[in-house]
Amino acid sequence: EAGVTQSPTHLIKTRGQQVTLRCSPISGHTSVYWYQQALGLGLQFLLWYDEGEERNRGNFPPRFSGRQFPNYSSELNVNALELEDSALYLCASRKTGLAGGPSYNEQFFGPGTRLTVL
Amino acid sequence: DAKTTQPPSMDCAEGRAANLPCNHSTISGNEYVYWYRQIHSQGPQYIIHGLKNNETNEMASLIITEDRKSSTLILPHATLRDTAVYYCIVLPQTGANNLFFGTGTRLTVIP
Numbered sequence: 001e002a003g004v005t006q007s008p009t010h011l012i013k014t015r016g017q018q019v020t021l022r023c024s025p026i027s028g029h030t031s032v033y034w035y036q037q038a039l040g041l042g043l044q045f046l047l048w049y050d051e052g053e054e055r056n057r058g059n060f061p062p063r064f065s066g067r068q069f070p071n072y073s074s075e076l077n078v079n080a081l082e083l084e085d086s087a088l089y090l091c092a093s094r095k096t097g098l099a100g101g102p103s104y105n106e107q108f109f110g111p112g113t114r115l116t117v118l
Numbered sequence: 119d120a121k122t123t124q125p126p127s128m129d130c131a132e133g134r135a136a137n138l139p140c141n142h143s144t145i146s147g148n149e150y151v152y153w154y155r156q157i158h159s160q161g162p163q164y165i166i167h168g169l170k171n172n173e174t175n176e177m178a179s180l181i182i183t184e185d186r187k188s189s190t191l192i193l194p195h196a197t198l199r200d201t202a203v204y205y206c207i208v209l210p211q212t213g214a215n216n217l218f219f220g221t222g223t224r225l226t227v228i229p
Contacts, residue, residue: 088159104209106152112161
């Protein structure tokens with residue numbers, strides 16, 4: 001079974017530019033999560049998509065946005081890049097329909113996209 | 119907000135058991151204890167979870183105290199590949215379930 005995949009692996013942008021990161025969940029998983037891991041700051045929750053809808057959002061400005069497609073893949077868009085956006089962006093997926101069950105919080109992570117903003 | 123407290127770092131000799139503690143004194147009755155780890159430059163990996171009973175899988179064992187205010191993740195025979203940051207997370211089984219990773223414990227397995 002293929003795991004969560006992300007593209008690109010690495011990306012270099014300059015301040016003010018826009019970037020799109022992509023994530024394909026594990027087959028059969030309908031929930032997709034995005035996290036940011038900046039150097040020295042730990043993993044921070046960005047966005048949660050389920051069945052094509054945004055379900056929850058972390059404490060990030062509106063220039064961080066995304067969407068989920070009918071095949072459950074997802075994009076994360078970051079506009080007006082700032083230097084502090086340099087980070088590893090991680091995508092995770094989870095099966096849906098597990099609310100109330102012990103596997104509800106079992107997320108499977110991709111390898112991440114490392115974004116460098118110059 | 120972090121609902122867990124973990125030591126920032128630990129060392130363990132290769133082949134010995136690694137015991138990683140976690141305090142979660144404010145855990146609610148409907149919250150499970152989850153453990154994830156992150157090997158350098160990789161995405162986090164789910165290890166194990168439990169509610170109140172001890173749990174074991176192919177990766178580790180989880181011991182939860184009777185009052186559920188603390189737990190210990192046990193890697194029975196640590197290898198160099200177990201060197202990673204280990205995160206203890208408590209979450210309910212419904213609602214928004216974004217993971218809050220906190221600072222975790224950096225485990226270094228020493229040859």
